[in-house]
Amino acid sequence: KQEVTQIPAALSVPEGENLVLNCSFTDSAIYNLQWFRQDPGKGLTSLLLIQSSQREQTSGRLNASLDKSSGRSTLYIAASQPGDSATYLCAVRPPKRETSGSRLTFGEGTQLTVNP
Amino acid sequence: NAGVTQTPKFQVLKTGQSMTLQCAQDMNHEYMSWYRQDPGMGLRLIHYSVGAGITDQGEVPNGYNVSRSTTEDFPLRLLSAAPSQTSVYFCASSPDWTDSYEQYFGPGTRLTVT
DSSP states (O other): OOOEEEEOSEEEEETTOOEEEEEEESOOOOSEEEEEEEOTTSOEEEEEEEETTOSEEEETTEEEEEETTTTEEEEEEOSOOGGGOEEEEEEEEOOTTSTTTTOOEEOOOEEEEEEO | OOOEEEEOSEEEEOTTOOEEEEEEESSOOSEEEEEEEETTTEEEEEEEEEETTEEEEOSSOTTEEEOOSSSSBOOEEESSOOGGGOEEEEEEEESOTTSOOOOEEOOOEEEEEO
16 A cells, blocks of 8 residues: 655744755555645645656746655755745655556645744 | 635534535546545545546545536535544546546535534
8 A cells, every 4th residue: 555754744944945845655656746735724736746757847946856766756945935834745646557546645744834 | 717616615514414515626627536634644535536427436435425427516425424524625636537637626625523
């Protein structure tokens, strides 16, 4: 059974700092990996999607990398801002051949606080 | 597009009551799913659908029923609510379950069962 772990569970940094969030998964046979942002009391917003054949994806100040063989992904946030404060979740999707379709297995998230 | 919408936003039920959580999407997505989010357990898949008329169980299906009569709607039914079903429920959709599209989530329904 696939398990996804995110470390640390919580992180507090001063504004302007570059930071890295970690995601690890036990089964390297994944189809893709997705990073989400969740604000308190809100739904999930997709940030980046990395296919299993890709090494990284970038969107603005965000960069996500994927090392499938070692079961790891990192989300790099450059020049952090107070508006980045949220919980960041990673989720992996199993290979196409599985009948479970597009089900995602989520980590529990990293709660990020960026202090002004 | 409104994206994925969910109603209600909040609901309080008594044990044994029934209710339906509504989910709709206006993006003509084939794939829809329901997750519940609980502290310490993350998001877990309840049921999913790969198209109208087709549904299947996820990781935690007990106590929940679903149906998919149209592409747009995917309601989640609690037939006899239990305190263990207190949670935040999210509906998600994506264009096609066989391909690499990202999933889009609704804003969630916060359910309390007393």
